Amino acid sequence: MATVAITGAGRGIGLELTRQHVAAGDRVLALVRNPGGASALAELAASSGGKLTVHAMDVADDASVKAGAADSGSDAVDVLYNVAGVPGPIPAELETSDWAEWDEAFRIMVQGPLRVLQAFLPRMGAGSKVINISSQLAASTWPYGGFYAYAGAKAALNRMMRSVAIDLKERGVIVGLVHPGWVQTDMGGEAAEITPTESAAGIRKVAADWTLETSGDFLKWNGETHAW
Template sequence: MANVAITGAGRGIALELARQHVAQGDRVYALARDPAGAEALNALAAQSNGLLSVHAMDVTDDASVKAGAADTGAAPIDLLYNVAGILGTPGAQLESVDWAEFDQSIEVMVKGPLRVLLAFLPRMQAGSKVMNISSQLAASTWPYGGFYDYGAAKAGLNRMMRSVAIDLKDRGVIVGLIHPGYVQTDMGGAGADITPEDSATGVRKLAEGWTLDRTGGFYKWNGEEHAW
């Protein structure tokens, strides 16, 4: 049984990751900005025979992150998924960039994962893993324009976590970056390519097989290495 912490667990890929880890008997700490409004997550907790607990955490707020991590207790953390994210305004034009929205994307998807990692790091040991949900939009191979704040945030996440991977390698803590696919979530929309179940299954299997020699790498949910 692994101890698993998941941010953004109220919906989408993170909710499905929580469901799958509970199904395989793991202890799951589900972290959500609005636990009271996370009906599906609370229902999963009620049916989990104590394997899943729900904890409040706003990844943009340092005090909330520290309090949320403390609320999960003192057990070692074997696997942390940084999933919480926002899309911003994908159709925004260059001349109408919303700077407040841009700043929010950086807070959620760059600073947020680092805040969460630092809050749980004292409970990690050799073999612990930090899996970060990135995006194909972070790569230089993305062939379209737009997505200014989202793309910048995910690219920043990749570069930042590659640095973290270097700094934590001697401790044996493994860091990964994963493009989860184009997923049928609130963010991806109903017309996206794959289901949350398919995405989470791939992400989970990747995480389970990730080794220290690949720390800092960027992979797709299907196991393929992703070009930067």
């Protein structure tokens, strides 16, 4: 049994990762900005036999991250999933930008994963894994425009976590970056290619197979290397 911490656990990919890890018998620390608004997560926790606990955490707020991590106990963490994200300003406009939304995107998707990692790092050791949900929009090979804030934040996340992977290698902590696919979530829309169930199952397998030798790599949910 592994102990798994998941941000953005109240919906979409985060909720499905939570559901699958609980089903696999793992101990899950579900981290969500507003536990009171996460009814599906609450129902899952109630039926989990204590394997799932829910903790308030706003990844954009340093004090909230520290408090949420402290509330989750002191057990060693085997896998940390940084899932929480926002779409940013849509549509992206060349002539004007909503800088408040830009700031929020970077607080949540760049600073947030590092904040959360810092909070849980004392509970992580050799073999622990930090799996960051990125996006194909982060790659320079993405052949479309738009999504300025979201693409920029995910590209920054990728480069930052590659640096983190280098710096944590001596401790044996493994860092991964995953494109989850185009997923049928609130953000991905109903026309997306795969379901949250398929995406989460792929991410779990990729995470399980990740090694220190491939720490810092950018992979797709199906295990293929993502061009960057």
